[in-house]
Amino acid sequence: MNALHIKKGSTKHSAYNLRPTFSDVEEKHTLAVLVENEPGVLARVIGLFSGRGYNIESLTVAEVDHKGHLSRINIVTTGTPQVIEQIKAQLGRLVPVRDVHDLTVEGAAVERELALFRVQGEGEKRVEALRLADIFRAKVVDSTLDSFVFELTGSPEKVDAFADLMRPLGLCETARTGVAALSRGT
Amino acid sequence: MVVQALKDQGVEVVFGYPGGAALPIYDEIFQQNEIQHVLVRHEQGAIHAAEGYARSTGKPGVVLVTSGPGATNTVTGLTDALLDSIPVVVLTAQVPTFLIGSDAFQEADTVGITRPCTKMNWLVKDTDMLPKRLHEAFHVATTGRPGPVLIDIPKDVQFATGTYTPPAKVVEASHYKPRVKGDPDAIQELVEAIETAEKPIFYTGGGVINSGSAASQLLRELTDATGFPLTSTLMGLGAYPASGKSWLGMLGMHGLYEANMAMHGCDLMINIGARFDDRITGRIDAFSPNSKKAHIDIDPSSINKVIPADIPIVGDVAHVLEDVLRIWKARGRKTNREALAKWWKKIEGWKAVNCLKFKNSEKTIKPQYAVQRLEALTKGMDRYITTEVGQHQMWAAQFLGFEDPNRWMTSGGLGTMGYGVPASIGVQMAHPDALVINVAGEASWLMNMQEMGTAIQYRLPVKQFILNNERLGMVRQWQDLLHGGRYSHSWSDALPDFVKLADAFGAKGIRCDNPDDLDEAIKEMLAYDGPVIFDCLVEKHENCFPMIPSGEPHNKMLLGDDKAEDAIQGAGAALV
Numbered sequence A: 001m002n003a004l005h006i007k008k009g010s011t012k013h014s015a016y017n018l019r020p021t022f023s024d025v026e027e028k029h030t031l032a033v034l035v036e037n038e039p040g041v042l043a044r045v046i047g048l049f050s051g052r053g054y055n056i057e058s059l060t061v062a063e064v065d066h067k068g069h070l071s072r073i074n075i076v077t078t079g080t081p082q083v084i085e086q087i088k089a090q091l092g093r094l095v096p097v098r099d100v101h102d103l104t105v106e107g108a109a110v111e112r113e114l115a116l117f118r119v120q121g122e123g124e125k126r127v128e129a130l131r132l133a134d135i136f137r138a139k140v141v142d143s144t145l146d147s148f149v150f151e152l153t154g155s156p157e158k159v160d161a162f163a164d165l166m167r168p169l170g171l172c173e174t175a176r177t178g179v180a181a182l183s184r185g186t
Numbered sequence B: 001m002v003v004q005a006l007k008d009q010g011v012e013v014v015f016g017y018p019g020g021a022a023l024p025i026y027d028e029i030f031q032q033n034e035i036q037h038v039l040v041r042h043e044q045g046a047i048h049a050a051e052g053y054a055r056s057t058g059k060p061g062v063v064l065v066t067s068g069p070g071a072t073n074t075v076t077g078l079t080d081a082l083l084d085s086i087p088v089v090v091l092t093a094q095v096p097t098f099l100i101g102s103d104a105f106q107e108a109d110t111v112g113i114t115r116p117c118t119k120m121n122w123l124v125k126d127t128d129m130l131p132k133r134l135h136e137a138f139h140v141a142t143t144g145r146p147g148p149v150l151i152d153i154p155k156d157v158q159f160a161t162g163t164y165t166p167p168a169k170v171v172e173a174s175h176y177k178p179r180v181k182g183d184p185d186a187i188q189e190l191v192e193a194i195e196t197a198e199k200p201i202f203y204t205g206g207g208v209i210n211s212g213s214a215a216s217q218l219l220r221e222l223t224d225a226t227g228f229p230l231t232s233t234l235m236g237l238g239a240y241p242a243s244g245k246s247w248l249g250m251l252g253m254h255g256l257y258e259a260n261m262a263m264h265g266c267d268l269m270i271n272i273g274a275r276f277d278d279r280i281t282g283r284i285d286a287f288s289p290n291s292k293k294a295h296i297d298i299d300p301s302s303i304n305k306v307i308p309a310d311i312p313i314v315g316d317v318a319h320v321l322e323d324v325l326r327i328w329k330a331r332g333r334k335t336n337r338e339a340l341a342k343w344w345k346k347i348e349g350w351k352a353v354n355c356l357k358f359k360n361s362e363k364t365i366k367p368q369y370a371v372q373r374l375e376a377l378t379k380g381m382d383r384y385i386t387t388e389v390g391q392h393q394m395w396a397a398q399f400l401g402f403e404d405p406n407r408w409m410t411s412g413g414l415g416t417m418g419y420g421v422p423a424s425i426g427v428q429m430a431h432p433d434a435l436v437i438n439v440a441g442e443a444s445w446l447m448n449m450q451e452m453g454t455a456i457q458y459r460l461p462v463k464q465f466i467l468n469n470e471r472l473g474m475v476r477q478w479q480d481l482l483h484g485g486r487y488s489h490s491w492s493d494a495l496p497d498f499v500k501l502a503d504a505f506g507a508k509g510i511r512c513d514n515p516d517d518l519d520e521a522i523k524e525m526l527a528y529d530g531p532v533i534f535d536c537l538v539e540k541h542e543n544c545f546p547m548i549p550s551g552e553p554h555n556k557m558l559l560g561d562d563k564a565e566d567a568i569q570g571a572g573a574a575l576v
């Protein structure tokens, strides 16, 4: 194989910055895909994943630049290095896709997810839930005499950990936004 | 507005079929003379005709169909064009915007259905956006890796008036600008590899043809100057002339022995506009095990998709070859001559195997012989060939020689039976005075034979050369090799009388079943000024060789006289 260094920046022409393709270790990557904000684009991106058998672990999408007509799709996906490179190349060649960033290889990135949890319980369990929520800096956004709705923002791991703790304490409903991610620094 | 946009795009021919939702556009077409509309007999015919038109001219093919069934009938052709990277623009009519989503008469979610089989598609709900989308469609279909683009136009949008935007403005504003220049470092690396390679080979594909005539010209120059051997995929035939001294013939599953052996044994493989399709590679882990691989492709996703590239070059073939040639010349036109001479000697040895030899017969026409005679009697003519899909297609690829690009139209990636008849019509529309022959199998030919009506109506003298083995020959061959000779439903039973059929359409019918009469019969076909259906009754049980059994590497090729049974084993049997 040729030099396999990873360049920072756009990975649209990712054939040039390959990592070793012979590994079969599955990796998790967070991709930020800038797309033109028009109908059908999300369907095209999702169709690419289902049609070619790629995984989607998390997907979020929202308009980020109204004037520029741009939306940002954050996708968390898993696959071998070869599959990840192929996913990026496939995304990059879609006509309405402006740019593809692989935040996982482009240096440090912040990943955040917002989640809402309804936790039902009384007595000691209710108190414990509130105490843990405080430790996790989760906010109480709704409460009744026997339930809370907590709002938590954090990395997906933090959200997972909080959900695990709440389960024995009466967790009965969860809503998560999926991951939004940005690279650190400039 | 639609017609204006087509005119501004330089469109001369539209292949189409009307219906309720498309009537406003058809009304516009009626009131002008610049664009010719060809009324096909089935919408699948329209899109294959447009593909034939596109492949033989290098210009995009244009299709116009109505909503619902008109649109869904184009799906096979869209997929075909996507896999073979053929620029076509398909305009589908849609029910009016206020009826969308109500299961209205002849409503279909056309953009939803065609999303996976188009390079891009748009539903246009705003008349002002219509010209922009139309021009963008042509831009996208023809730029980068070409492909099919579909525009879905609701009937009320067709009726409404809006502001027209000219093409230049749209292209300028478009964000779709694929890179055409290759990376200079990678090109440098390729030139160095060319200078030292001991056993090099060019492996070229449809990308050379898509890149335009300059690409074929540069390829010829580079190949002849280096003296490297060259092989091509099914899609790339004609980019390098069959009479050229470097030509090894087609490679792949039914490719030539020398081409496949050279691919297996080379130390430098220069892939130009091909995509390591499974028909080419055979078993991946045993594919050309000792070679350094350079891969030139305009589509970044082609590179490292199947076979890792040591020298990846993303760019347009013509641009990259121009750079390669310039740098190679500037550095003194070096090659490793001594090693190259040895390499050619080895190749000559493989050529001596004479892999295309077949046992001819005095009683029955062997299909290979029929194609050989066709080649001999049409050589040097202004000739375009289309094919259907099956054994006859492979024999055509093996036995016909192509001297120029854009002369060979076949369904490669999708393998669409029924492609050839309409494609021949599209080609003849573009080249009214040329000789256009569809080399067909009887089964495939029946799939879109209704288009003979189109040929008659527009006086298109297409020659339908049917190798009639009364079998789904390629299926029969696989059943022979793989399923113990249990020929499940691979007969062409209850065939029509093709001569009478020709008569019924108003074409000329010719039947031939005797090798002695074949030349005269072919000459009669060529001499006739009008469409001909030639029913060539050939040997029914002939298999197509050489063949790389699925799941096997290139050096495990079967030749005609090998015992073919049990050739495909284990995991290979699950492959297609």
Ligand SMILES: Cc1ncc(C[n+]2csc(CCOP(=O)(O)OP(=O)(O)O)c2C)c(N)n1
Binding pocket: B388, B389, B390, B391, B392, B393, B415, B416, B417, B418, B440, B441, B442, B443, B444, B445, B467, B469, B471, B472, B473, B474, B475
């Ligand atoms: C639309 C379609 N259906 C099925 C097939 C599978 N298939 C490939 S070749 C073949 C037989 C073709 O028979 P014929 O046209 O007579 O050609 P021959 O192989 O006999 O030369 C079939 C059924 C296909 N390629 N396309």
Ligand SMILES: [Mg+2]
Binding pocket: B390, B441, B442, B443, B467, B468, B469, B470, B471, B472, B473, B492
């Ligand atoms: Mg047949």
